[in-house]
Amino acid sequence: MSATTTTAPAKGRQFHLGRLLLEGRAFFALIAIIAVFSFLSPNYFTLSNLLIMSSQVAIFGILSIGMLLVILNGGIDLSVGSILALSGVVAGAMMQGVELDALGVILYPPVWAVVVLTLCVGAAVGAVNGVLVAIFKVPPFVATLGVMYVARGIALLMTNGLTYNNLRGSEALGNTGFNWLGFYRIGGVPISVIVLAVVAIAAGLMLGRSAFGRWLYASGGNERAAELSGVPVKRVKITVYMVSGALAAAAGLVLASQLTSAGPTAGNAYELTAIAAVVIGGAALTGGRGNVRGTMLGAFVIGFLSAGLVIIGVSSYWQTVFTGAVIVLAVLMNSLQYGSGTRKT
Amino acid sequence: MSAEVVLAARNVAKSYGQVHALKGVNFDIHRGQVTTLFGENGAGKSTLMKILSGVIQPTAGQIVLDGQPVAFANANDARDRGISIIHQELSLAPNLSVRDNIFMGREIMGTLGVDYAEEDRQTRALMEELEEQIDPSTLVENLRLGQQQIVEIARALSVDSRILIMDEPTSALSASEVEVLFKVIRDLTARGVSIVYISHHLEEALTITDHAVVLRDGVMTAYAPRADIDLEWIVRNMVGENYDLGSPPDSTIGAVALSIRDLSVPDATGQDLVRGLNLDVRAGEIVCIYGLMGAGRTELLETVAGRLRATGGQIVLEGHEISHLSIGDRIARGLALVPEDRQRDGLVQTMSVGQNLSLASIARFTRGLFTSTRAERELVDDSIRRVTVKTSGGAAPIGSLSGGNQQKVVIGKMLATRPRAILLDEPSRGIDIGAKAEVFRLLAEGAKNGLAVVYSTSEVSECLSIAHRIIVMHKGRITAEFDSTVSKDRIMAASGESVAA
Numbered sequence: 147m148s149a150t151t152t153t154a155p156a157k158g159r160q161f162h163l164g165r166l167l168l169e170g171r172a173f174f175a176l177i178a179i180i181a182v183f184s185f186l187s188p189n190y191f192t193l194s195n196l197l198i199m200s201s202q203v204a205i206f207g208i209l210s211i212g213m214l215l216v217i218l219n220g221g222i223d224l225s226v227g228s229i230l231a232l233s234g235v236v237a238g239a240m241m242q243g244v245e246l247d248a249l250g251v252i253l254y255p256p257v258w259a260v261v262v263l264t265l266c267v268g269a270a271v272g273a274v275n276g277v278l279v280a281i282f283k284v285p286p287f288v289a290t291l292g293v294m295y296v297a298r299g300i301a302l303l304m305t306n307g308l309t310y311n312n313l314r315g316s317e318a319l320g321n322t323g324f325n326w327l328g329f330y331r332i333g334g335v336p337i338s339v340i341v342l343a344v345v346a347i348a349a350g351l352m353l354g355r356s357a358f359g360r361w362l363y364a365s366g367g368n369e370r371a372a373e374l375s376g377v378p379v380k381r382v383k384i385t386v387y388m389v390s391g392a393l394a395a396a397a398g399l400v401l402a403s404q405l406t407s408a409g410p411t412a413g414n415a416y417e418l419t420a421i422a423a424v425v426i427g428g429a430a431l432t433g434g435r436g437n438v439r440g441t442m443l444g445a446f447v448i449g450f451l452s453a454g455l456v457i458i459g460v461s462s463y464w465q466t467v468f469t470g471a472v473i474v475l476a477v478l479m480n481s482l483q484y485g486s487g488t489r490k491t
Numbered sequence: 492m493s494a495e496v497v498l499a500a501r502n503v504a505k506s507y508g509q510v511h512a513l514k515g516v517n518f519d520i521h522r523g524q525v526t527t528l529f530g531e532n533g534a535g536k537s538t539l540m541k542i543l544s545g546v547i548q549p550t551a552g553q554i555v556l557d558g559q560p561v562a563f564a565n566a567n568d569a570r571d572r573g574i575s576i577i578h579q580e581l582s583l584a585p586n587l588s589v590r591d592n593i594f595m596g597r598e599i600m601g602t603l604g605v606d607y608a609e610e611d612r613q614t615r616a617l618m619e620e621l622e623e624q625i626d627p628s629t630l631v632e633n634l635r636l637g638q639q640q641i642v643e644i645a646r647a648l649s650v651d652s653r654i655l656i657m658d659e660p661t662s663a664l665s666a667s668e669v670e671v672l673f674k675v676i677r678d679l680t681a682r683g684v685s686i687v688y689i690s691h692h693l694e695e696a697l698t699i700t701d702h703a704v705v706l707r708d709g710v711m712t713a714y715a716p717r718a719d720i721d722l723e724w725i726v727r728n729m730v731g732e733n734y735d736l737g738s739p740p741d742s743t744i745g746a747v748a749l750s751i752r753d754l755s756v757p758d759a760t761g762q763d764l765v766r767g768l769n770l771d772v773r774a775g776e777i778v779c780i781y782g783l784m785g786a787g788r789t790e791l792l793e794t795v796a797g798r799l800r801a802t803g804g805q806i807v808l809e810g811h812e813i814s815h816l817s818i819g820d821r822i823a824r825g826l827a828l829v830p831e832d833r834q835r836d837g838l839v840q841t842m843s844v845g846q847n848l849s850l851a852s853i854a855r856f857t858r859g860l861f862t863s864t865r866a867e868r869e870l871v872d873d874s875i876r877r878v879t880v881k882t883s884g885g886a887a888p889i890g891s892l893s894g895g896n897q898q899k900v901v902i903g904k905m906l907a908t909r910p911r912a913i914l915l916d917e918p919s920r921g922i923d924i925g926a927k928a929e930v931f932r933l934l935a936e937g938a939k940n941g942l943a944v945v946y947s948t949s950e951v952s953e954c955l956s957i958a959h960r961i962i963v964m965h966k967g968r969i970t971a972e973f974d975s976t977v978s979k980d981r982i983m984a985a986s987g988e989s990v991a992a
Contacts, residue, residue, distance in 0.1 A: 355861040357853045364850055367841035374798060374828060374836050375851040375904065376819035434841030 171479050172427055172443035175472075179447060183454035190457055197336060201404070203449035204338035207442060208397040209416055210423035211349045212390030214441045217424050218353075219386045220366045220433025221279060221286035226394040226420055228297035229271050230413035233398035235301045237264045238310030238408030241324060254319040257326075265395045271297055272391020276384030294417070301410035309409035313402060328403030338400045345393065350438040362386065367434030422469070423448055426476040430484055447472065494521040496555075497685055498543065498574065498654055503552035505538050512538040514709045515552065519702075520654060525676060525686040527696045529725050530706035531895075531923030536689050539706070540656050543687070544576040545569030575647035576656040579921075581639055585632035590614045592631055593646045617645040621675055637668025644675060648684075655679065656687040661695060662921055665783050666949075673699050691923060692950065693725055705729055729924060736928055736956035739975050740935040744959070745774035746809075748943035749795070749826065749912040754804035756787070756794045756967075764790040766967040767804070772912060772943045777934060779958035780947040782986055787967040788947040789831055792914045796828035797821045809911060822851055825911030829902050829918055831947075837901035838889050845871035845885025847900050852907045870907060878903035878933055895926025902933060912943040919953055931957050951979045 167174060184191035209226050216223040240260045243252040255263070271293060278289035315321035330337050353359035364372040365379045373379045397416075402408040427444030429436025448469060455465045500518040504511070513535045520526050520543075530536045541547045543554065545563030553560050556572060563569040566576070583592050590610050598605045599613075614627035623641045631639060640660055647655055661669045676686055676699055690696040697703075703720050705713040705728040713728040749772045756765040765787045772778050782788050793799045795806055797818040806814040808826050816824070830836035838847055848871050849856065856866035871885040878899045882892055889897065898918065905913060915934070919927045934944050935957045948954060954961045955975065963971040963985040971985035 351861070355864075357857045357862060360846070360850070360853050360862065363842060363846075364839045367839035368835075370836045371830075371839050372850070373818060374796065374830055376817075376822040376908075377850070378817065378819055430841075434839065 168479060168483055169428075172440055172447060172476075175426075176443055176447050176450065179450050179454060183450070183458065186458045187454075190454060193334075195453075195457075197334065197339070199450055199453045200342075200446075201336040201338045202453065203445055204336070204342040205397045205401050205404075206416065206419050206423060206449060207342045207445040208345055208393050208400065209420040210427075210441050210445045211345055211438065212393035213417070213420040214424045214427070214429060214436055214438065215349070215353075215362065215386040216286070216390050217421075217429050217431060218362055218366045218433060218436055219383055220369065221383070221387070222290065222421065222431070223272075223275065223387065223390045224287065224290040224417050225271065225275060225294040225297055226390060226397075227413040227416035227418075228294045228301070229268050229391050229394035230398035230401065230416060231410055232271065232297045232301040233264045233268050233395035234402040234408035234412050235304050235310065235410050236267050237261075237324075237399055237402055238313055239304060240264075241313050241315055241321060242310060243319075254315075254321045256321055257315065257323045260321070260324070261399060264399055265392050268395025268398070269388045269392040272388040272394075273384060275391065276387030279387065280380040280383035298410070305410050307410060309407050311407045313406050313408060325403050325406050327400050328406070338404070341396065341400060345396070346438055346442055353438060358382070358385070363434055419448060422473045422476075425473065425480065428476075428480060428483070430480060435484065444476070494524055496520065497522045497557060499555040500539065500543060500549075501553040501555060503539070503542055503549045503554070505535075505542060505547070505550050512709055513542075513549070516706070516709070516711050518543075518704060518711065520685050520687055521702065522685055523680045523683045524701035525680060525688055525699055526702040526704060527688045527690065527700035528704050528706065529690075529693070529696070529729055531729055531925050534706040534729075534923075535709040536706055537658065538709075540576060540658060540687065540689065543569075543654075544574050544656055546576070570650055570652070573651060573653035574656070575650065575652040575654070577640075577643050577647060577658065577660060579659040579662065581643055583631045583639055583642060586630065588628045588630055589618075589625055589634070589642050589645075590627035592642055593617070593627075593649050595646075597650075613649065614645070617649055620648070621645060621678075623671075635668065637664050637671060640664065640668075640672060641675065644679075648679075652684065654685045654687070656689075658689045659691065659921065660688070661690060661692055665785065669695060691921065693722055693924075694950075694952070697722060697725075726924060736953060737931050737935055739777060739957055739959045740939050742775035742939045742941070744776050745941060747771045748774045748776075748809055749945070750805075750807040751791075751795060752805040752807065754791070754794065754806065755802045756790045756799055757802050758790075763802075764967050765794065765801075768967070768969060770962065770969065772945055774911070774941045774943050775938050776960065777938050777944040777946070777958050778960045778962060779954040780945065780962045780964055781949070781951065781954045781982055782947070782964035783949065785966075786964040786986070788964055789916055790967075791964070792828060792916045792945070792947065793830070795914060796826065798828075822908050822910075823854070825909070827851070827905035827908055827910035827913045829905050829913065829915040831916035831920065833894075833898055833901050837904075838897060840889055842889060843885060844875070844880065844882050844887050844889055844892065844900060847889050848874045848880075848885070848904050848907060851904050852909075855907075874903040874907050878906065879929060893926075895922040895929075898922050898926065898930065899933075902930065906933075906937065910942065912945070913937065915944070915946040917948060918946055919948060919950070927953075951982050954982060955979065 180191065189195055212226060213223055237260050240255055240263065243254050245252050275290050275293050278284045279286050313324045315324055327337050332340060361377045361382050364377055365382050369379055401412060423444035424436065424441050426447055427436065427440030429440060451472065452465050452469060455468060496519045498520040500516055502515045502517060503513060504515050505513040516539060518539065528536050542549045545566045545568050593614055594610050599609050600606065611627050618625050621641055625638055631642060660672060664672060680686060688696060688700060701717050703715055703717065703725060704711060705725060707729060751768060751770040754765055754768045755763050758764045768791060780788050790799060794801050797816065801814060805812055808824055813821055813824060849867050856863050856870055875882065875885065880896050880899050880903065882896065918930050938944050959975055961973040961977060961982060962969055963982060965986055973982065
């Protein structure tokens with residue numbers, strides 16, 4: 147995966163320990179976390195545990211990549227947790243059968259159609275975000291906050307607050323296989339991790355090598371300059387919110403499949419974890435700086451840290467404290483890195 | 492002319508690692524007089540001013556205040572001793588009132604919190620002193636730029652500054668606002684305040700200064716009182732060679748490349764900033780648009796480029812009507828704009844020099860879905876060479892370049908799109924003479940190759956350099972059109988500038 151470096155070192159290439167530690171901080175943090183927990187618990191550093199932890203990270207990881215795109219654009223997407231829940235519920239509803247009153251039939255779409263339609267629902271909600279932000283100039287924080295409530299509300303309305311428990315489908319209706327996403331493995335690797343890897347590589351290529359990626363970095367760094375250079379800034383903006391919505395739907399599908407149930411309260415506050423992963427990965431909330439590699443490291447730092455704390459038996463209250471401390475530390479380092487970068491000029 | 496020296500730098504040097512920004516400079520500031528510092532970008536002017544105002548500390552040398560050697564711990568320390576600096580970018584909070592800005596950070600406290608009445612009274616007194624009718628409760632964002640400058644000066648005076656350092660105070664002011672500022676400066680000096688003045692606008696600076704100091708590459712190359720110098724002397728010492736912005740290139744003037752017909756552009760309130768304007772520019776021709784601030788130059792150019800919407804009229808590029816196209820489509824058709832404010836509209840500060848240079852022509856190095864790294868590097872290297880950007884390479888951060896080189900990057904970015912017509916809004920703003928000459932050389936070269944060039948400026952001497960034709964704009968209309976043999980006075984008269992004179 148090629149991730150664009152947006153902050154090329156200004157000075158020569160001489161070895162500089164402090165700078166190296168600062169720039170690779172997410173990576174070193176991850177190594178440190180793995181080392182410490184491996185030392186504290188013999189069960190931590192085993193292949194099976196690493197795979198289990200990774201499949202948990204996958205959900206946050208997929209959300210974080212969507213969030214990264216939005217943050218690179220200089221925005222924020224608070225609605226991903228709600229979109230995740232809404233998509234789970236939509237998928238659940240379709241698995242239970244879609245009743246067409248006019249025709250008097252109940253339609254059971256095959257699983258692939260459920261997946262495609264759910265992704266479209268996510269992208270559509272994302273498009274609402276994008277249009278609000280790009281066309282109607284609503285600040286991203288407010289627009290996505292509103293959509294967050296609306297999406298959650300619709301999910302609750304659709305199920306009356308209840309959860310779809312049976313997502314297995316049935317042979318007779320030809321819609322089995324929904325749990326494939328959450329349970330099956332290819333060569334021992336959970337499907338969710340493979341989905342994450344595919345999404346990450348695709349996003350990395352898009353950011354580093356495609357014209358769209360360059361447009362995204364440019365409009366996040368300075369929208370006015372990008373616009374005057376011929377970048378279609380509105381289209382870029384709407385697209386990133388759509389991609390973020392679609393990825394939230396993908397995460398919702400993976401989660402529903404892992405749980406074989408879909409509830410309207412799923413994914414509560416997941417957007418904050420996704421933002422945290424992006425920030426720990428070194429992206430600037432002001433836009434224009436950040437890459438997929440960092441965000442992935444950020445997602446794994448959070449996931450491996452909380453899983454490790456569970457394994458060594460630390461109270462979940464302490465987990466919250468630790469996660470918070472890591473986030474604050476990460477932001478501190480970000481301002482250190484970018485602050486020193488601008489002072490030099 | 493031999494007033495007492497209040498502040499002096501003795502052999503002051505400053506280095507950043509291997510880079511020597513200042514190499515043993517001596518500098519005197521006389522009581523109640525204006526000392527102007529001339530020099531190209533990167534000559535060390537700002538570094539010297541930062542040292543004198545305590546923002547940074549010198550690596551070697553001494554600062555002498557009233558005959559006593561001093562060392563300022565920081566900018567506040569210097570301010571307490573009566574030295575204030577007004578930076579090029581104003582440091583006012585636009586959402587606060589004039590009064591709150593003046594007392595920001597050192598509010599006058601009464602028994603029940605801030606004593607607004609007393610602050611109000613003092614602000615009124617300051618404004619009276621500066622002879623500016625500004626109510627203390629006016630929000631700064633509602634003031635004209637020139638008035639904001641006055642507020643900044645009032646703030647400096649409110650701490651009893653004896654020495655006032657002004658870094659490019661006129662770069663954003665209109666001619667009439669400059670007049671007001673100069674009157675204020677004369678009043679201040681009459682009261683014994685010493686002024687240090689930095690400006691790229693040489694003619695303007697000469698009208699106000701008492702002493703001139705020229706810096707080049709961190710060394711003081713010349714020093715003289717006003718009576719002994721003229722424009723040529725400054726330029727000679729600044730660039731060390733004969734200064735010439737060029738003359739109109741003898742390019743072959745071809746067919747009409749860009750035609751603006753009956754164009755009108757409204758402002759937010761629906762009033763026309765540009766009214767029914769007609770202009771034809773031919774291939775190989777260079778047209779200069781001269782006008783004061785608010786004449787509608789920027790609006791005209793931004794509308795042609797597609798950033799603003801016109802209410803009426805046509806924009807025709809090589810026979811095709813383009814006013815319905817997006818900015819990107821216009822660039823693809825061969826129309827490019829170099830905007831006025833390069834920091835705000837020209838550069839993406841988070842990207843490298845190379846990425847900035849290639850930003851407008853991504854399509855040229857995209858093969859299918861992906862960009863070609865090699866094709867991009869070729870384009871970037873080619874651009875760096877063509878517009879002579881002084882940089883360590885395409886990967887260098889854009890912030891590492893000087894103002895003039897940043898401007899060349901913006902121009903290079905637009906030239907890389909292979910335009911048929913290029914519009915430049917004040918291309919010489921805030922860049923030094925050397926860079927200015929290079930920018931104009933680039934434009935002249937482009938015109939020789941058949942490029943249609945339109946640039947705007949607010950310095951008459953720049954109109955009389957490479958332009959074949961000079962258009963004067965006033966209140967949204969073309970009020971006069973001259974060829975390159977016109978005199979300065981006639982241009983200025985047509986712009987409504989010297990009506991009173």
